[in-house]
Amino acid sequence: MLAEKMPQSEFEFPYHKDSNELLKALNTKYPFLADLKFSLAVDKQLVQENTPLKGNEEIALLPPFSGG
Amino acid sequence: MSRFERQTILPGFGQEGQQKLKAARVLVVGAGGLGCPALLHLAAAGVGTLGIADGDNISESNLNRQTLFGHQHIGKHKAETAGELLKEKYPDVNFNVISEFLNNSNAIEILRDYDLVLDGSDNFGTRYMMNDACVLLDKPLVMGAIYQYEGQVTVFNYGENPVNYRDMYPNAPQPHEVPNCSETGVLGVLPGLIGTLQATEAIKIISGIGKVLTNKVLFYNLKTSGFFEVAVAPNSDLKKELPASEEVFRSKDYNITCGLSESIDWKKALDWKHSLKSCVLVDIRELEEEPVFERVDISKIPMSVLNQDQDKVRSFENIILFCKSGKRSEHMAAELKKQFPEKKVFSVDGGIMHPASPVNSEEK
Numbered sequence: 001m002l003a004e005k006m007p008q009s010e011f012e013f014p015y016h017k018d019s020n021e022l023l024k025a026l027n028t029k030y031p032f033l034a035d036l037k038f039s040l041a042v043d044k045q046l047v048q049e050n051t052p053l054k055g056n057e058e059i060a061l062l063p064p065f066s067g068g
Numbered sequence: 069m070s071r072f073e074r075q076t077i078l079p080g081f082g083q084e085g086q087q088k089l090k091a092a093r094v095l096v097v098g099a100g101g102l103g104c105p106a107l108l109h110l111a112a113a114g115v116g117t118l119g120i121a122d123g124d125n126i127s128e129s130n131l132n133r134q135t136l137f138g139h140q141h142i143g144k145h146k147a148e149t150a151g152e153l154l155k156e157k158y159p160d161v162n163f164n165v166i167s168e169f170l171n172n173s174n175a176i177e178i179l180r181d182y183d184l185v186l187d188g189s190d191n192f193g194t195r196y197m198m199n200d201a202c203v204l205l206d207k208p209l210v211m212g213a214i215y216q217y218e219g220q221v222t223v224f225n226y227g228e229n230p231v232n233y234r235d236m237y238p239n240a241p242q243p244h245e246v247p248n249c250s251e252t253g254v255l256g257v258l259p260g261l262i263g264t265l266q267a268t269e270a271i272k273i274i275s276g277i278g279k280v281l282t283n284k285v286l287f288y289n290l291k292t293s294g295f296f297e298v299a300v301a302p303n304s305d306l307k308k309e310l311p312a313s314e315e316v317f318r319s320k321d322y323n324i325t326c327g328l329s330e331s332i333d334w335k336k337a338l339d340w341k342h343s344l345k346s347c348v349l350v351d352i353r354e355l356e357e358e359p360v361f362e363r364v365d366i367s368k369i370p371m372s373v374l375n376q377d378q379d380k381v382r383s384f385e386n387i388i389l390f391c392k393s394g395k396r397s398e399h400m401a402a403e404l405k406k407q408f409p410e411k412k413v414f415s416v417d418g419g420i421m422h423p424a425s426p427v428n429s430e431e432k
Contacts, residue, residue, distance in 0.1 A: 003218075032345075035345065036245055037242075037245040041298045045298070046235075046298050046299065046301070048306065062287070063215070064192070065214055065218065065219070066191050066192045066215070067101070067190055067213060067252065067254060067259075068101055
Protein backbone atom coordinates (compact mmCIF):
# COMPACT_ATOMS: atom_id res chain seq x y z
CA MET A 1 0.00 0.00 0.00
CA LEU A 2 3.02 2.17 0.57
CA ALA A 3 4.96 1.25 -2.56
CA GLU A 4 2.07 1.96 -4.89
CA LYS A 5 1.48 5.40 -3.43
CA MET A 6 5.08 6.54 -3.60
CA PRO A 7 6.27 8.04 -6.88
CA GLN A 8 9.12 5.54 -7.11
CA SER A 9 10.12 2.46 -5.15
CA GLU A 10 13.64 3.87 -4.62
CA PHE A 11 14.75 7.49 -4.66
CA GLU A 12 17.23 9.97 -3.20
CA PHE A 13 15.97 12.29 -0.50
CA PRO A 14 17.61 15.47 0.90
CA TYR A 15 19.73 15.10 4.04
CA HIS A 16 18.19 15.34 7.50
CA LYS A 17 20.17 15.08 10.70
CA ASP A 18 18.21 12.24 12.27
CA SER A 19 15.42 9.78 11.57
CA ASN A 20 12.75 11.92 13.27
CA GLU A 21 13.61 14.93 11.10
CA LEU A 22 13.66 12.73 8.03
CA LEU A 23 10.23 11.30 8.87
CA LYS A 24 8.86 14.79 9.36
CA ALA A 25 10.16 15.86 5.97
CA LEU A 26 8.79 12.72 4.31
CA ASN A 27 5.40 13.35 5.90
CA THR A 28 5.38 16.90 4.57
CA LYS A 29 6.32 15.81 1.08
CA TYR A 30 4.04 12.74 1.07
CA PRO A 31 1.09 13.59 3.34
CA PHE A 32 -0.53 10.17 2.87
CA LEU A 33 2.30 8.68 4.95
CA ALA A 34 0.71 10.14 8.09
CA ASP A 35 -2.20 7.75 7.71
CA LEU A 36 -0.11 4.65 7.09
CA LYS A 37 1.62 2.30 9.47
CA PHE A 38 5.25 1.47 8.82
CA SER A 39 8.57 0.99 10.57
CA LEU A 40 11.82 2.59 9.50
CA ALA A 41 15.03 0.74 8.73
CA VAL A 42 18.36 2.58 8.53
CA ASP A 43 20.98 0.60 6.60
CA LYS A 44 18.94 -2.56 6.98
CA GLN A 45 18.55 -2.19 10.75
CA LEU A 46 15.04 -1.57 12.04
CA VAL A 47 14.98 1.47 14.33
CA GLN A 48 12.29 2.33 16.89
CA GLU A 49 14.08 5.31 18.41
CA ASN A 50 15.37 8.51 16.87
CA THR A 51 18.63 7.69 15.06
CA PRO A 52 21.33 10.14 13.90
CA LEU A 53 21.99 10.14 10.14
CA LYS A 54 25.12 10.92 8.12
CA GLY A 55 23.45 11.29 4.76
CA ASN A 56 24.56 8.22 2.85
CA GLU A 57 22.27 5.76 4.59
CA GLU A 58 19.78 3.52 2.89
CA ILE A 59 16.39 4.18 4.47
CA ALA A 60 13.53 1.71 4.07
CA LEU A 61 9.89 2.25 4.99
CA LEU A 62 8.50 -1.14 5.94
CA PRO A 63 4.76 -1.58 6.34
CA PRO A 64 3.42 -4.59 8.25
CA PHE A 65 1.79 -7.32 6.17
CA SER A 66 -1.17 -9.29 7.44
CA GLY A 67 -2.08 -11.54 4.53
CA GLY A 68 -1.85 -15.28 4.64
CA MET B 69 14.79 -47.92 2.08
CA SER B 70 12.78 -45.61 4.16
CA ARG B 71 10.49 -42.70 3.50
CA PHE B 72 13.10 -40.36 4.94
CA GLU B 73 16.21 -41.86 3.37
CA ARG B 74 17.03 -38.78 1.30
CA GLN B 75 16.99 -36.68 4.49
CA THR B 76 18.80 -39.07 6.78
CA ILE B 77 21.73 -39.44 4.36
CA LEU B 78 22.21 -35.65 4.42
CA PRO B 79 25.44 -34.65 6.17
CA GLY B 80 24.57 -32.91 9.42
CA PHE B 81 20.95 -34.07 9.43
CA GLY B 82 21.08 -37.86 9.71
CA GLN B 83 18.95 -40.20 11.82
CA GLU B 84 19.30 -37.75 14.66
CA GLY B 85 17.62 -34.94 12.76
CA GLN B 86 14.88 -37.29 11.68
CA GLN B 87 14.31 -38.46 15.26
CA LYS B 88 13.97 -34.83 16.35
CA LEU B 89 11.37 -34.20 13.65
CA LYS B 90 9.49 -37.35 14.68
CA ALA B 91 9.37 -36.17 18.30
CA ALA B 92 8.32 -32.60 17.43
CA ARG B 93 4.88 -31.09 17.89
CA VAL B 94 4.15 -28.16 15.57
CA LEU B 95 1.00 -26.04 15.49
CA VAL B 96 0.11 -24.42 12.17
CA VAL B 97 -2.31 -21.53 12.65
CA GLY B 98 -4.35 -21.05 9.49
CA ALA B 99 -4.71 -23.67 6.75
CA GLY B 100 -4.71 -21.04 4.01
CA GLY B 101 -2.21 -19.70 1.49
CA LEU B 102 0.73 -19.99 3.92
CA GLY B 103 -0.59 -22.92 5.96
CA CYS B 104 -1.18 -25.27 2.99
CA PRO B 105 2.40 -25.44 1.69
CA ALA B 106 3.80 -25.32 5.23
CA LEU B 107 1.64 -28.24 6.37
CA LEU B 108 2.45 -30.24 3.27
CA HIS B 109 6.20 -29.88 3.73
CA LEU B 110 6.17 -30.41 7.49
CA ALA B 111 4.13 -33.59 7.08
CA ALA B 112 6.25 -34.81 4.17
CA ALA B 113 9.41 -34.18 6.20
CA GLY B 114 8.07 -36.37 9.01
CA VAL B 115 7.18 -33.96 11.82
CA GLY B 116 5.59 -36.32 14.38
CA THR B 117 2.57 -34.25 15.39
CA LEU B 118 0.95 -31.44 13.45
CA GLY B 119 -1.85 -29.25 14.79
CA ILE B 120 -4.02 -27.65 12.11
CA ALA B 121 -6.06 -24.71 13.39
CA ASP B 122 -8.58 -22.97 11.15
CA GLY B 123 -12.24 -22.08 11.60
CA ASP B 124 -12.95 -21.31 7.97
CA ASN B 125 -14.49 -23.19 5.06
CA ILE B 126 -12.93 -23.60 1.62
CA SER B 127 -14.23 -21.22 -1.02
CA GLU B 128 -13.58 -21.18 -4.75
CA SER B 129 -11.45 -18.03 -4.56
CA ASN B 130 -9.06 -19.83 -2.16
CA LEU B 131 -7.99 -22.33 -4.80
CA ASN B 132 -5.37 -20.15 -6.55
CA ARG B 133 -3.12 -20.39 -3.49
CA GLN B 134 -4.47 -22.90 -0.97
CA THR B 135 -2.90 -25.76 -2.82
CA LEU B 136 -3.98 -28.64 -0.59
CA PHE B 137 -7.55 -28.07 -1.76
CA GLY B 138 -9.26 -28.56 -5.08
CA HIS B 139 -12.61 -28.01 -6.70
CA GLN B 140 -14.24 -30.97 -4.92
CA HIS B 141 -13.48 -29.44 -1.50
CA ILE B 142 -15.37 -26.16 -1.95
CA GLY B 143 -17.64 -25.58 1.04
CA LYS B 144 -15.83 -28.09 3.25
CA HIS B 145 -14.03 -27.24 6.43
CA LYS B 146 -10.38 -26.23 5.91
CA ALA B 147 -8.76 -27.77 8.98
CA GLU B 148 -10.72 -31.04 8.71
CA THR B 149 -10.11 -31.37 4.98
CA ALA B 150 -6.39 -30.61 5.34
CA GLY B 151 -6.16 -33.20 8.13
CA GLU B 152 -7.93 -35.88 6.05
CA LEU B 153 -5.91 -35.26 2.89
CA LEU B 154 -2.58 -35.22 4.70
CA LYS B 155 -3.37 -38.28 6.82
CA GLU B 156 -4.06 -40.21 3.62
CA LYS B 157 -0.68 -39.21 2.21
CA TYR B 158 1.33 -39.49 5.42
CA PRO B 159 -0.24 -42.02 7.83
CA ASP B 160 2.88 -41.91 10.02
CA VAL B 161 2.11 -38.32 11.12
CA ASN B 162 -0.38 -37.49 13.90
CA PHE B 163 -2.74 -34.69 12.92
CA ASN B 164 -4.71 -32.71 15.48
CA VAL B 165 -7.54 -30.93 13.74
CA ILE B 166 -8.63 -27.76 15.56
CA SER B 167 -11.79 -26.65 13.76
CA GLU B 168 -11.95 -23.18 15.22
CA PHE B 169 -10.20 -19.85 14.94
CA LEU B 170 -7.69 -19.22 17.69
CA ASN B 171 -8.49 -16.32 19.99
CA ASN B 172 -7.24 -15.11 23.34
CA SER B 173 -9.66 -17.40 25.21
CA ASN B 174 -8.56 -20.69 23.60
CA ALA B 175 -4.99 -19.97 22.41
CA ILE B 176 -3.06 -20.60 25.63
CA GLU B 177 -4.57 -24.04 26.24
CA ILE B 178 -4.04 -25.10 22.62
CA LEU B 179 -0.47 -23.73 22.37
CA ARG B 180 0.66 -25.52 25.54
CA ASP B 181 0.62 -28.84 23.63
CA TYR B 182 3.13 -27.72 21.01
CA ASP B 183 6.88 -27.04 20.83
CA LEU B 184 6.71 -24.55 17.99
CA VAL B 185 4.07 -22.44 16.26
CA LEU B 186 3.85 -21.41 12.61
CA ASP B 187 1.70 -18.35 11.97
CA GLY B 188 -0.18 -18.59 8.70
CA SER B 189 -3.06 -16.35 9.75
CA ASP B 190 -4.48 -13.59 7.57
CA ASN B 191 -5.23 -10.73 9.95
CA PHE B 192 -3.41 -8.45 12.37
CA GLY B 193 -5.64 -9.35 15.34
CA THR B 194 -4.60 -13.01 15.22
CA ARG B 195 -0.98 -12.09 14.50
CA TYR B 196 -0.63 -9.88 17.60
CA MET B 197 -2.59 -12.39 19.70
CA MET B 198 -0.36 -15.30 18.58
CA ASN B 199 2.75 -13.23 19.15
CA ASP B 200 1.75 -12.33 22.70
CA ALA B 201 0.69 -15.91 23.51
CA CYS B 202 4.02 -17.30 22.22
CA VAL B 203 5.98 -14.74 24.28
CA LEU B 204 4.00 -15.67 27.41
CA LEU B 205 4.54 -19.41 26.87
CA ASP B 206 8.09 -18.99 25.50
CA LYS B 207 7.37 -20.86 22.24
CA PRO B 208 9.28 -20.17 19.03
CA LEU B 209 6.97 -18.58 16.44
CA VAL B 210 7.72 -18.78 12.72
CA MET B 211 6.00 -15.75 11.23
CA GLY B 212 5.15 -15.33 7.58
CA ALA B 213 2.94 -12.71 5.96
CA ILE B 214 2.14 -11.43 2.51
CA TYR B 215 0.77 -8.35 0.81
CA GLN B 216 0.09 -8.40 -2.93
CA TYR B 217 3.53 -9.06 -4.49
CA GLU B 218 5.60 -8.99 -1.28
CA GLY B 219 6.19 -11.31 1.62
CA GLN B 220 8.04 -11.37 4.92
CA VAL B 221 9.36 -14.25 7.04
CA THR B 222 11.08 -14.34 10.40
CA VAL B 223 11.38 -16.36 13.62
CA PHE B 224 10.30 -14.84 16.93
CA ASN B 225 11.07 -15.95 20.50
CA TYR B 226 14.06 -18.01 19.58
CA GLY B 227 17.75 -17.83 20.38
CA GLU B 228 19.80 -15.66 22.70
CA ASN B 229 18.24 -12.22 22.34
CA PRO B 230 14.81 -13.16 21.13
CA VAL B 231 12.66 -10.59 19.39
CA ASN B 232 8.93 -10.63 18.81
CA TYR B 233 6.44 -8.92 16.52
CA ARG B 234 6.17 -5.91 18.81
CA ASP B 235 9.89 -5.19 18.33
CA MET B 236 9.04 -4.66 14.66
CA TYR B 237 5.63 -3.07 14.98
CA PRO B 238 4.93 -2.16 18.63
CA ASN B 239 1.18 -1.81 18.20
CA ALA B 240 -1.46 -3.19 15.90
CA PRO B 241 -2.41 -0.79 13.14
CA GLN B 242 -5.68 1.10 13.36
CA PRO B 243 -8.25 0.10 10.72
CA HIS B 244 -7.54 3.24 8.70
CA GLU B 245 -3.80 2.50 8.57
CA VAL B 246 -4.02 -0.70 6.54
CA PRO B 247 -5.88 -1.70 3.40
CA ASN B 248 -8.80 -4.07 3.64
CA CYS B 249 -6.96 -7.33 3.89
CA SER B 250 -9.65 -9.65 2.54
CA GLU B 251 -9.98 -7.53 -0.56
CA THR B 252 -6.41 -7.37 -1.72
CA GLY B 253 -5.15 -9.49 -4.60
CA VAL B 254 -2.41 -12.07 -4.42
CA LEU B 255 -0.62 -14.27 -6.92
CA GLY B 256 -0.86 -17.81 -5.56
CA VAL B 257 2.85 -18.63 -5.81
CA LEU B 258 3.74 -15.91 -3.30
CA PRO B 259 2.22 -17.56 -0.19
CA GLY B 260 3.46 -20.87 -1.64
CA LEU B 261 6.99 -19.56 -1.43
CA ILE B 262 6.64 -17.79 1.93
CA GLY B 263 4.81 -20.73 3.55
CA THR B 264 7.55 -23.07 2.32
CA LEU B 265 10.20 -20.76 3.82
CA GLN B 266 8.29 -20.91 7.12
CA ALA B 267 8.29 -24.72 7.03
CA THR B 268 12.03 -24.59 6.27
CA GLU B 269 12.74 -22.47 9.36
CA ALA B 270 10.56 -24.76 11.50
CA ILE B 271 12.53 -27.81 10.31
CA LYS B 272 15.84 -26.01 11.01
CA ILE B 273 14.75 -25.10 14.55
CA ILE B 274 13.60 -28.64 15.31
CA SER B 275 16.53 -30.49 13.78
CA GLY B 276 19.17 -27.99 14.83
CA ILE B 277 20.69 -27.59 11.38
CA GLY B 278 21.89 -24.32 9.88
CA LYS B 279 21.37 -20.80 11.14
CA VAL B 280 17.81 -19.90 12.01
CA LEU B 281 16.28 -16.71 10.57
CA THR B 282 16.07 -14.96 13.93
CA ASN B 283 16.64 -11.29 14.83
CA LYS B 284 16.18 -10.43 11.17
CA VAL B 285 13.26 -10.35 8.80
CA LEU B 286 13.55 -11.65 5.26
CA PHE B 287 11.58 -9.61 2.72
CA TYR B 288 10.78 -10.94 -0.72
CA ASN B 289 9.51 -8.95 -3.68
CA LEU B 290 8.04 -11.14 -6.38
CA LYS B 291 8.19 -8.46 -9.07
CA THR B 292 11.88 -7.67 -8.67
CA SER B 293 12.88 -11.20 -7.58
CA GLY B 294 14.59 -9.39 -4.73
CA PHE B 295 15.29 -10.77 -1.28
CA PHE B 296 16.59 -8.48 1.45
CA GLU B 297 17.08 -8.81 5.18
CA VAL B 298 16.44 -6.23 7.87
CA ALA B 299 17.91 -6.72 11.34
CA VAL B 300 15.59 -6.40 14.33
CA ALA B 301 16.89 -5.84 17.84
CA PRO B 302 15.03 -6.55 21.08
CA ASN B 303 13.71 -3.34 22.59
CA SER B 304 13.15 -3.40 26.34
CA ASP B 305 10.91 -0.31 26.15
CA LEU B 306 8.44 -2.33 24.11
CA LYS B 307 8.01 -5.00 26.79
CA LYS B 308 5.21 -2.84 28.20
CA GLU B 309 3.14 -3.55 25.09
CA LEU B 310 3.10 -7.26 25.94
CA PRO B 311 0.52 -8.68 28.36
CA ALA B 312 2.31 -9.38 31.66
CA SER B 313 0.31 -12.49 32.53
CA GLU B 314 -2.14 -14.99 31.07
CA GLU B 315 -4.96 -13.16 32.85
CA VAL B 316 -4.03 -9.86 31.18
CA PHE B 317 -3.71 -11.70 27.85
CA ARG B 318 -7.21 -13.14 28.17
CA SER B 319 -8.73 -9.74 28.94
CA LYS B 320 -6.93 -7.90 26.13
CA ASP B 321 -8.90 -6.83 23.07
CA TYR B 322 -7.27 -8.28 19.95
CA ASN B 323 -10.17 -7.57 17.62
CA ILE B 324 -8.86 -5.48 14.78
CA THR B 325 -11.56 -5.00 12.25
CA CYS B 326 -10.62 -5.70 8.70
CA GLY B 327 -13.56 -6.29 6.46
CA LEU B 328 -15.79 -4.73 3.88
CA SER B 329 -16.67 -1.83 6.10
CA GLU B 330 -15.51 -1.24 9.60
CA SER B 331 -17.34 -0.19 12.72
CA ILE B 332 -15.77 2.42 14.94
CA ASP B 333 -16.96 4.13 18.10
CA TRP B 334 -17.85 7.79 18.48
CA LYS B 335 -14.55 8.70 20.10
CA LYS B 336 -12.60 7.40 17.10
CA ALA B 337 -15.07 8.95 14.66
CA LEU B 338 -14.60 12.42 16.13
CA ASP B 339 -10.84 12.01 16.69
CA TRP B 340 -10.30 10.83 13.14
CA LYS B 341 -12.51 13.52 11.66
CA HIS B 342 -10.08 16.05 13.12
CA SER B 343 -6.77 14.20 12.93
CA LEU B 344 -6.99 12.46 9.54
CA LYS B 345 -6.39 14.34 6.38
CA SER B 346 -9.20 14.08 3.88
CA CYS B 347 -11.88 12.76 6.19
CA VAL B 348 -15.63 13.37 6.11
CA LEU B 349 -18.13 12.54 8.85
CA VAL B 350 -21.59 12.07 7.34
CA ASP B 351 -25.04 11.98 8.92
CA ILE B 352 -26.93 9.74 6.46
CA ARG B 353 -30.33 10.08 8.18
CA GLU B 354 -33.09 11.63 6.13
CA LEU B 355 -33.41 15.37 6.69
CA GLU B 356 -36.69 15.16 8.59
CA GLU B 357 -35.36 12.67 11.15
CA GLU B 358 -35.14 13.55 14.84
CA PRO B 359 -33.17 14.50 16.83
CA VAL B 360 -31.86 17.37 14.79
CA PHE B 361 -28.09 17.36 15.06
CA GLU B 362 -26.08 20.28 13.72
CA ARG B 363 -22.32 20.54 13.98
CA VAL B 364 -19.81 22.25 11.74
CA ASP B 365 -17.74 19.07 11.39
CA ILE B 366 -20.70 16.96 10.22
CA SER B 367 -21.98 16.76 6.64
CA LYS B 368 -25.62 15.89 6.06
CA ILE B 369 -26.08 13.60 3.06
CA PRO B 370 -29.22 11.44 3.43
CA MET B 371 -28.93 7.79 2.43
CA SER B 372 -31.58 8.31 -0.26
CA VAL B 373 -29.27 10.87 -1.88
CA LEU B 374 -26.09 8.87 -1.31
CA ASN B 375 -27.63 5.79 -2.95
CA GLN B 376 -28.08 7.74 -6.19
CA ASP B 377 -25.04 9.96 -6.18
CA GLN B 378 -21.70 9.44 -4.41
CA ASP B 379 -20.09 12.60 -5.75
CA LYS B 380 -20.28 14.39 -2.43
CA VAL B 381 -18.01 11.87 -0.73
CA ARG B 382 -15.84 11.01 -3.74
CA SER B 383 -13.17 13.56 -2.94
CA PHE B 384 -12.45 12.13 0.54
CA GLU B 385 -10.03 9.33 1.42
CA ASN B 386 -11.72 8.47 4.71
CA ILE B 387 -15.51 8.36 4.92
CA ILE B 388 -17.23 7.90 8.27
CA LEU B 389 -21.01 7.37 8.22
CA PHE B 390 -23.54 7.41 11.02
CA CYS B 391 -27.31 7.04 11.27
CA LYS B 392 -29.76 6.56 14.13
CA SER B 393 -28.79 3.06 15.30
CA GLY B 394 -25.76 2.14 13.20
CA LYS B 395 -27.66 -0.32 10.98
CA ARG B 396 -28.19 1.83 7.90
CA SER B 397 -24.70 3.30 8.15
CA GLU B 398 -23.21 -0.20 8.31
CA HIS B 399 -25.12 -1.18 5.17
CA MET B 400 -24.28 2.06 3.37
CA ALA B 401 -20.60 1.79 4.34
CA ALA B 402 -20.45 -1.67 2.76
CA GLU B 403 -22.08 -0.29 -0.40
CA LEU B 404 -19.67 2.64 -0.59
CA LYS B 405 -16.73 0.33 0.00
CA LYS B 406 -17.75 -1.63 -3.11
CA GLN B 407 -17.88 1.61 -5.09
CA PHE B 408 -14.57 2.89 -3.71
CA PRO B 409 -12.43 -0.11 -2.75
CA GLU B 410 -9.39 2.15 -2.37
CA LYS B 411 -11.05 4.39 0.24
CA LYS B 412 -11.49 3.73 3.93
CA VAL B 413 -15.17 3.62 4.85
CA PHE B 414 -16.38 3.37 8.43
CA SER B 415 -19.71 3.13 10.20
CA VAL B 416 -20.21 4.55 13.69
CA ASP B 417 -21.33 1.75 15.96
CA GLY B 418 -24.72 2.38 17.61
CA GLY B 419 -25.34 5.63 15.72
CA ILE B 420 -26.63 8.71 17.47
CA MET B 421 -28.69 6.56 19.86
CA HIS B 422 -25.43 5.25 21.36
CA PRO B 423 -24.85 6.52 24.93
CA ALA B 424 -21.46 7.93 23.88
CA SER B 425 -22.88 9.85 20.94
CA PRO B 426 -22.15 13.59 20.98
CA VAL B 427 -25.92 14.25 20.75
CA ASN B 428 -26.20 13.01 24.30
CA SER B 429 -23.17 14.86 25.64
CA GLU B 430 -24.28 18.12 24.06
CA GLU B 431 -27.73 17.91 25.62
CA LYS B 432 -26.29 17.58 29.10
